[in-house]
Amino acid sequence: MSNYKINSALLCEAFKALSNPHRLALFNRLLNCCAPGTKCSPAVAVRYCVGELGEGLDIAPSTLSHHLKELNRAGLVEMERKGKNVECWVEPAKLAKLTTFFKPVQND
């Protein structure tokens, strides 16, 4: 099977979501739980609440909320309310789909 026709509309939405510096930073923060050099092998997807994700980004809460909504809409980030907070995480399965796109066609 080749990657000739992955649903390009969905793919395009994913790339659009990652095309903004703030959203890319947010997504990256969810992907990379650890600072360089530290040990970290999460069995389960890492979770951050909205506020934590926005730290150091210097954007208004409403803007932060908007960007996370976009990442969620694009299917890249999951969100779930936990008490006063809303937790965010990335499902590893979603990543796999994206990497598939960049792999060259495989035929034998």
Added chain:
Amino acid sequence: MSNYKINSALLCEAFKALSNPHRLALFNRLLNCCAPGTKCSPAVAVRYCVGELGEGLDIAPSTLSHHLKELNRAGLVEMERKGKNVECWVEPAKLAKLTTFFKPVQND
């Protein structure tokens, strides 16, 4: 080594380039030289000229040119004039960098 700090500005440019349906289609055309089911194992990157890439996309030549310029600027597509035509192709090394981003952090 982790992917903690890939140059996010460059990465962002790449995703922005792929965030437009027409540009994604153009890039995909360069990635997937073959129709599904056919045999195809290109030793060298596949090349299309600008006009060929635009076929069936129903956009003006100026728009096509603009989009390819964007893909080139983002470092995703190489371009070189060959006579009357301008040939376009994707360097496999560029793809590798993008896939790295989506891979989870590896620490041992």
Added chain:
DNA sequence: TTTATAGTTCGACATATTTCGAATTATAAA
């Protein structure tokens, strides 16, 4: 019940993007 904290929605405004047609450049063919 009142108050505080976390996050979202809405409307407005500035900026960026997409697209086209007209004019232009580069190359090859007649």
Added chain:
DNA sequence: TTTATAATTCGAAATATGTCGAACTATAAA
């Protein structure tokens, strides 16, 4: 040299995006 083909540049217009503050909702704590 003149003509045709391939592609690019430029300017303009329509649309989309990023951002904020104000007002609002959801939940927990006092």
